[in-house]
Amino acid sequence: MIFLNLLLASLVGFPLVVFGSLFVASVLYLHYVHMKYSHVPGPKRKGFFSGNVADLRQATKDGRVFEDVILVWNKEFGSVFLFFAFHQAVVHVYIPEVVREILVSENYPKHDRFYKGLACQFGQRFMGRGLLTEIDHEVWKPQAAMFSPTFHRNYLKTCIVQFNSSSDALVECLYKKADGKTEVNMMDLFNKLSLDSISKVAFGMDMNVFSKEKSSFCTDVQLLQDNAYLSGLYPLLWLSPFKDHIKLRREGRAASKRMREIGRQCITGQMEALKRGEKLDNNILSHILQSAVPAGDSNVIDLELMIDHFVTFFLAGQETTACLMASTLLELGRHPEILYKMKTEVDAVLGDDGYVSFEDLSKLKYTTAVLKETLRFHSPVPVVLRKTPKEVVWNGIKLPANTAINICIANLARQKEYFESPEEFMPSRFLGGDNHNNMYIPFSMGPRKCIGKQFAMIEAQVAMAKLMKNFTFDLVPGQSFDCVASVTCKPKDSCRVYVKPAAPRSDIIPNV
Numbered sequence: 223m224i225f226l227n228l229l230l231a232s233l234v235g236f237p238l239v240v241f242g243s244l245f246v247a248s249v250l251y252l253h254y255v256h257m258k259y260s261h262v263p264g265p266k267r268k269g270f271f272s273g274n275v276a277d278l279r280q281a282t283k284d285g286r287v288f289e290d291v292i293l294v295w296n297k298e299f300g301s302v303f304l305f306f307a308f309h310q311a312v313v314h315v316y317i318p319e320v321v322r323e324i325l326v327s328e329n330y331p332k333h334d335r336f337y338k339g340l341a342c343q344f345g346q347r348f349m350g351r352g353l354l355t356e357i358d359h360e361v362w363k364p365q366a367a368m369f370s371p372t373f374h375r376n377y378l379k380t381c382i383v384q385f386n387s388s389s390d391a392l393v394e395c396l397y398k399k400a401d402g403k404t405e406v407n408m409m410d411l412f413n414k415l416s417l418d419s420i421s422k423v424a425f426g427m428d429m430n431v432f433s434k435e436k437s438s439f440c441t442d443v444q445l446l447q448d449n450a451y452l453s454g455l456y457p458l459l460w461l462s463p464f465k466d467h468i469k470l471r472r473e474g475r476a477a478s479k480r481m482r483e484i485g486r487q488c489i490t491g492q493m494e495a496l497k498r499g500e501k502l503d504n505n506i507l508s509h510i511l512q513s514a515v516p517a518g519d520s521n522v523i524d525l526e527l528m529i530d531h532f533v534t535f536f537l538a539g540q541e542t543t544a545c546l547m548a549s550t551l552l553e554l555g556r557h558p559e560i561l562y563k564m565k566t567e568v569d570a571v572l573g574d575d576g577y578v579s580f581e582d583l584s585k586l587k588y589t590t591a592v593l594k595e596t597l598r599f600h601s602p603v604p605v606v607l608r609k610t611p612k613e614v615v616w617n618g619i620k621l622p623a624n625t626a627i628n629i630c631i632a633n634l635a636r637q638k639e640y641f642e643s644p645e646e647f648m649p650s651r652f653l654g655g656d657n658h659n660n661m662y663i664p665f666s667m668g669p670r671k672c673i674g675k676q677f678a679m680i681e682a683q684v685a686m687a688k689l690m691k692n693f694t695f696d697l698v699p700g701q702s703f704d705c706v707a708s709v710t711c712k713p714k715d716s717c718r719v720y721v722k723p724a725a726p727r728s729d730i731i732p733n734v
Contacts, residue, residue, distance in 0.1 A: 564690055604631055
């Protein structure tokens with residue numbers, strides 16, 4: 223009996239000892255991290271273990287984005303400060319020279335923990351080792367070199383027909399709703415437009431997203447984006463035993479599998495056509511395959527890696543551009559004088575022809591300025607995450623190696639020292655160029671800047687020009703102009719409008 227009691231005590235006691243040891247170790251480690259960064263200014267932690275996460279979660283509950291909270295801290299604590307996300311000290315910096323050092327001259331490495339979270343979703347390969355998620359710069363370089371020529375304006379101008387085709391599909395869809403009474407969710411339609419553009423220009427696919435009210439592909443993309451955001455905010459979500467969380471994980475894995483399978487079919491289809499000696503249609507994938515496999519030897523292509531790129535282009539390029547266009551339409555709705563100038567320019571450049579040629583894009587100067595100001599005012603991608611490869615000193619504050627650095631794109635562009643009246647929507651600030659001392663970087667900058675910058679701008683220029691040419695828009699009253707956080711920052715109320723066929727310019731704004 224005594225032996226059994228001792229055995230039972232040991233069976234119960236051993237896990238308690240292990241758990242207790244781990245708990246004490248975690249407390250000591252967190253104390254060490256807190257002391258390590260105690261000299262860096264920043265907000266008081268709300269919890270010993272959670273740090274300042276409660277502040278960020280409260281912002282979400284209040285309908286604000288994290289960047290609003292961080293901007294308050296920026297004003298209170300200066301150009302270099304930190305907050306704690308659980309055990310992770312995250313440093314923010316708002317010094318132009320340092321921003322350039324991090325992203326350009328020194329090209330600090332990406333923060334691996336965040337980007338690895340995008341590589342897999344709940345154990346299922348997601349973006350894998352695509353251009354966004356590949357951490358090793360030396361591995362990334364040849365991949366980027368392969369894609370860069372096809373995302374240059376010189377190549378994208380050969381795809382202007384596809385950009386027009388996607389926007390024409392949107393215009394045709396809107397004409398069916400243009401009675402001035404039907405409420406239209408433009409964020410949903412812009413998401414479809416972006417998916418259509420990427421599928422046609424990048425992969426030669428026509429997904430017919432405008433032919434049905436709800437696209438399963440669009441639904442999967444949205445689910446995967448939302449899950450990626452939730453995984454970052456709640457890192458233990460993948461362990462949760464709750465029924466809703468189990469369902470979320472199961473649906474996320476299934477959506478990732480479906481998207482990757484679509485990519486697999488698209489890529490292998492073009493590779494097989496290339497083997498048969500067929501001439502491929504003009505799209506980014508076909509251009510890369512024909513360049514990489516000149517002799518038809520598909521063995522030189524890493525299929526899973528190509529699927530990683532397929533997923534990355536859709537997930538990274540779709541909602542960001544949709545957010546840009548939806549936010550632009552919202553701002554035009556509350557700034558009729560800007561709308562008038564933009565429509566006047568579009569009418570003058572396009573004339574009676576609704577087609578937007580590549581040469582027209584350089585003539586749409588005010589339209590481009592409006593889009594650039596929207597990127598400043600409502601940055602779809604709010605942050606870039608890096609880490610210090612060595613000890614650094616900024617503003618007299620010493621930071622150790624491997625410190626997480628958050629370059630807040632959205633808040634850089636709100637700094638009064640570099641932008642006149644930063645809280646005002648002023649497209650005119652971009653009519654003289656983009657030189658804002660490394661503080662306006664909507665697509666990041668340096669070697670790891672967004673490869674799809676030109677793609678996104680061409681897509682938005684063509685679409686907004688066609689919308690201005692064909693329709694007038696009235697915002698549904700009462701909707702918010704704020705943003706809500708997901709993987710991107712997007713309009714809180716999705717940009718809801720009433721649409722009518724284009725009216726004479728004198729009807730757009732009275733007494734002009």
